[in-house]
Amino acid sequence: MSASDSFPLGKPAFVGNILDRAAHLRTNEQKLLSLESDPRARAYVVSRDSLVVKREGEASRALLTINEALTFGANPGTVFLGLRDGAPVFGMGIAPQAAEKLIGREDVAVSELRGMAMQGTIPPEQLSAVAAAKSLVTWHQRHGFCANCGARTAMREGGWKRECPACKTEHFPRTDPVVIMMVAKGDKCLMGRQSRFMPGMYSCLAGFVEAAETIEDAVKREVFEEAGIRCADVAYYMTQPWPYPSSLMIGCTARALNEDIVIDRSELEDARWFDRDEARLMLTRQHPDGLAGPHPFAIAHHLLGRWLQEGDNATR
Template sequence: MSAFDSFPLGKPAFVGNVLDRAAHLRTNEQKLLSLESDPRARAYLVSRDSLVVKREGDASRALLTVDEALKFGANPGTVFLGLRDGAAVFGMGIAPLTAEKLIGRDDVAVNELRGMAMQGTIPPEQLSAVAAAKSLVTWHQRHSFCPNCGARTGMREGGWKRECPSCKAEHFPRTDPVVIMLVTKGDKCLMGRASRFGPGMYSCLAGFVEAAETIEDAVKREVFEEAGIRCTDVAYYMTQPWPYPSSLMIGCTARALNEDIVVDRTELEDARWFDRDETRLMITRKHPDGLAGPHPFAIAHHLLGRWVHESADATA
């Protein structure tokens, strides 16, 4: 199965959660303990930007039993992600040094999540739960101490809250909003290239929403800051959870008011206008000069793909 089959237009990675989040169970510690001890319970074991997976011949399995996760060295404490067919699914973390000791074993591997998602190693329907596991486990690892008084905090409500025993402050996971936008002018779209991208890759511009800022204003500000383009007619398309470490990509479209690009070299290596035909070649990896668009697992691919297909539909 190709990436285009795994992530058809309108369905990027990390969307389409198949779990019942069962939030009403988060405060029921006895029920959560019972669910965790159920042999049907499963867990994703997170190590930084990777998952610990069970090797089974030439294949690998990301969804572990709780016993398997513990035997591989998972930290105590689970994050309750929800239920599937009545069985609990959890997120668990593992210390970096413990994960490093697993490398080289025949029965287990530590694989980078992005690569597994792009290659289809993890079934697409599991990726939303994986994203939740990675986001929450990372949050707990970074928030062990109360930012209010400095005391060590404790995990509560199935991992969806931390509580300070000293000052009684409650702390909750945060999601950072990011706008990502397809800016067009006539039959051309704007794409940029960052230094971290692979050779020849261009993508939609993106940036974090700032405090007290609307989505529309964030789109306009980021496009002007990065490329010197003023835009209008901002419209919403769709969102994509992005667990690096815990963002929500807000896909938008906008119409450019000018064409002269002024690149912010601290953000981008390059920014250019591309017509629909060239964009189609880029997102299908058929460009004669080796230029490429974003991978189908990313929302940027779907913003571009919809725009390209709109042209095809209009001329059909």
């Protein structure tokens, strides 16, 4: 199965949640404890940008039993992600020292999530739950103390908030909004590359939404700041959760008003216009110069694919 088969147009990674989040159970501590003891309970174990996976011959399994997770060294605290066909699913963290001890073992591995998602090692339908586990576990690891008074906080409501016992302030997981846009002018689209990209890869421009800013204004501002292009007719396409560490990619289209690119070198290594034929070759990895578009697991691929499929109507 190819990456395009795993992530068909309009369905990037980390979307299509198969879990019932069962939020009504989060405040029932006794019920959550009983769910952890349910023999059907499973957990995703997060180690920074990786997952602890069980090796089974040539395959790897990311969804572990609670006993497997604890045996491999996962922290006992769990985040309740929801129910799948009535079976509880949790997220768990693991300390760096414990994760390092797993390196070299034949029965378990610590594998980078992005690579597993791109290669289809994790079934696409599980990736939304994995994203939730990674986002929440990472948030708990980074927010152990109250931002109001400095006291150590405690996990509450199945891991969906932290509470300060000293000043009673409640802290909730954050999601950072990011706009990512397919900017086009006639039969040309604008793409850029950052130095961290794989050689020859170009993608849609993107940037964080700032305080008190609309999505439309964020699109216009980011494109102008990074490439000197002014935009109009901003339209929403779709969103993609992006657990690095916890963003929501807001996919948009926009029509460029000028063509002269002025690159902000602190943001981009390069930016240029591509016609439809060239963009299509990049998306299918057939460009004669080795240029490539974004991978199908990323929303940028779907923005570009939609533009190629629908033509100018996609940016009107």
